[in-house]
Amino acid sequence: MPRRIDHDSRRRRIADAVCLLADERGLEGVTLRDVAARAEVSMGAVQRCFRTKEEMLVFALTHVGERITDRVRARLAASPTRSARVSLGHTLAEVSLLAEEHRAEARVWLAFVAQAAVTPALGRVVRGAYDELRALLVRLITEATDPPHPRPEREADALLALADGLTTHVLIGRLSPEAALEILDERLTRLWEPERPGTRRR
Amino acid sequence: MPRRIDHDSRRRRIADAVCLLADERGLEGVTLRDVAARAEVSMGAVQRCFRTKEEMLVFALTHVGERITDRVRARLAASPTRSARVSLGHTLAEVSLLAEEHRAEARVWLAFVAQAAVTPALGRVVRGAYDELRALLVRLITEATDPPHPRPEREADALLALADGLTTHVLIGRLSPEAALEILDERLTRLWEPERPGTRRR
DNA sequence: CTCGTTCCGATGCGCTTGCATCGGAACAGT
DNA sequence: ACTGTTCCGATGCAAGCGCATCGGAACGAG
DSSP states (O other): OOOOOOHHHHHHHHHHHHHHHHHHHOGGGOOHHHHHHHHTSOHHHHHHHOSSHHHHHHHHHHHHHHHHHHHHHHHHHHOTTSOHHHHHHHHHHHHTTOSGGGHHHHHHHHHHHHHHTTOHHHHHHHHHHHHHHHHHHHHHHHHHBSSOOSOHHHHHHHHHHHHHHHHHHHHTTSSOHHHHHHHHHHHHHHHTSOOOTTSSBO | OOOOOOHHHHHHHHHHHHHHHHHHHOGGGOOHHHHHHHHTSOHHHHHHHOSSHHHHHHHHHHHHHHHHHHHHHHHHHHOTTSOHHHHHHHHHHHHTTOSGGGHHHHHHHHHHHHHHTTOHHHHHHHHHHHHHHHHHHHHHHHHHBSSOOSOHHHHHHHHHHHHHHHHHHHHTTSSOHHHHHHHHHHHHHHHTSOOOTTSSBO
């Protein structure tokens, strides 16, 4: 048997390097050479781990996606005693990557999402991550409302889109994280208001 | 005097070519040569119009941004008789670029926004476009609500972020344009409901 | 120790990139 | 017709790209 190398850890290491570079210069700034340098491995090692650049990007994207969804789940599991409303709020804040220390992750995610709109392979991964988050939100919404929300899926889609948009606007410097949190919170508050069409309309 | 060339129209022609390519392959697929070919001019012409590639991208981004804001304004001006609620709805739908024929524009915008998070020059342009749209929304919200909305700016930010997020999710194939419209519409309906905290909360 | 196998660093190839250069085409004024 | 000015197509260049190749290092089994 030949020498033992932990491929998985190396792949993760490379994925982290991809994220670092994508955060600094965007996805187009990610080249095999620079990735290898950042991961402190040779180009040959990178090529052994991933047959093509796209394969590497897909892996890195999956890696980030899992890190995010895992963190969201963990945060949820860590405080099961809170009210459903608070859980939902914390979950959404986590999804929005508003914390300062996750800003880089948010930039990377945004870069990947944009590319995912034109690269099918990336699109599948991105959709997978969102599907997972949505399922989680659906569950939270159902648990949190009494009587149960009539369309938790629709509500989850709305919240997910809002969180995403807020992240983007924070990233381009148009919104402060605090403002984004406020908006998210206000939106959640309305979740517990019954619909009353026909009032105060011009 | 030398031969007369309409620089502005050529610049716009080149900007359109940039958008076409960005739509197909993302921003990294935009190269000077391909742009020149798509615009059916020589590379020399492109270089004469824009000193650097970044200058070209900034111009193209500005071009798209103006096209979008202009269209939104036009749609608003074209039907001043409608109720404020309807105007707001149409405006937001336009901002979200949900119409099939604007899908390409949406992809281009998303690509630029993602890059804007790491390229200051692009960031300024993107922020400018959003500022304009926000001002417009603030005005519409103020006009549409009675009594006047207490924080129209915050509301405008929320709507803008939601519209943006919805656009993104439509682009990656997670939401149908119809679903996005529904979410937008429901969100608008709630604009006319008074806040009633404390009800039906678990 | 000697294989047999697995791994990878170095190197190079073919191509593309953004950008600089420049000779000459295209005109307006005289 | 000549000149002066403005423009641009073609070409070249250094750098960087993704990827293929391969000799030898590293190690376990016998």
